[in-house]
Amino acid sequence: MCRAKYDLMVGGKVEYGISKQLTEYSSLAAIVKLSQDTGVNLELVLTRGQHSYRFDILFSDVIEPTAAIYGTCFPFFVYSALHWLVIKPYLKRKKAEDKEAQAEERSEQLKRAKEEAKDAIMLMKSTYERNVNAEQYKGGFSFNTSVVWCIWRFQQTK
Secondary structure (H helix, E strand, O other), X not given: OEEEEEEXXXXXXXXXXXXXXXXXXXXXXXXXXXXXOOEEEEEEEEEEOXXXXXXXXXXXXXXXXXXXXXXXXXXXXXXXXXXXXXXXXXHHHHHHHHHHHHHHHHHHHHHHHHHHHHHHHHHHHHHHHHHHHHHHHHOOXXXXXXXXXXXXHHHHHX
């Protein structure tokens, strides 16, 4: 976001700047102030959450083109350095940690699902054995797994 402000009535004052949202809670702004009273100033503002950190840099007591150019270029160099040395590695590390945590969570879910499946199989197996034993005790009739399938299959091939 860029902004510019000028006031020629009160001593000739021009302000221009730029701000960048770094993360959800952090933003960085740079404002160059050209004034006949104060000269060329650069104000860097770092906002993190509810805290603001302001750094005022005086380039010149009078308005000079060289100081204005330095005041304009300096924030870009600072931002580039911060971006490549601090922000990008932080975001990359954060993304890797999130990916690792997500993989861990998925493996835990898979492990729980396997345990639940094993428990269900054991429960079904014990229920099956109990029913077979009850039928055998009564002298009842029980089917074994593939006898019916084999007979039906045999009849279809004839």
